[in-house]
Amino acid sequence: MPTFPLLRRYALFSTLLISACGTAPVNNGSQYEVKAGDTLYSIARNHNLSVSELxxxxxxxxxxxxxxxxxxxxxNPKAASVSTPSSKPTPSKPNPAPVASKPSPAINLIWPSKGPILQNYNGGSNKGIDIGGEAGSPIYAAASGKVAYAGNGIRSYGNLLIIKHNQDYLSAYAHNQRILVKEGDIIKQGQQVAEMGSSGSNKVKLHFELRFKGKAINPKPFLAQ
Structure with missing residues (x-):
């Protein structure tokens, strides 16, 4: 495994995954210092802002x-313009119609493990799917890509592997017993990349996540049936 500073690993991971950890208190009423595990989404949510506003x-x-x-x-209140009494009101312009968000483009995935599903994605307490099996069972790359992270810097995920498939998609494989690839490796779909384990968990399982532009989405519709 490459040996670059742990802080860099945390920074990389926080931009790839939306951490389940809560955001730390603000420094003051108008500024916030980014902590490990923070993302724009979590910071915006905790300060009643949208990501675009932030x-x-x-x-x-x-x-x-x-x-x-x-x-x-x-x-910044100083940035707001103040109208004088003699100022004429500016005619309001109609707000443009909202643009409908496009659905996530498809990515074809294979199942990373052949075990039973222990827990499905729900978008809240579970941002992926949990697959059971025996310790040492093979874990396969769901799609081709490049290893973006391989390590154990996030305790709740244990030995974690992240594969970036393209500019939009990445997949994450957590709780591994052993990771068989290293950061920077080019991976083929179906290649064994890890062994199932219980690191960071109380049972043997694979926690598998699919992320689109950093946001966890349900991987099942993209998995070969």
């Missing part, structure tokens, strides 16, 4: 944030 406040071009970075979480 990006606009901090002039961010994407969702990338770094541990220790200070973010504005309230508009």
């Amino acid at each position: 990006q606009r406040l901090n002039q961010l071009s994407d969702n990338t944030i770094q541990i220790g970075q200070t973010l504005a979480v309230k508009p």
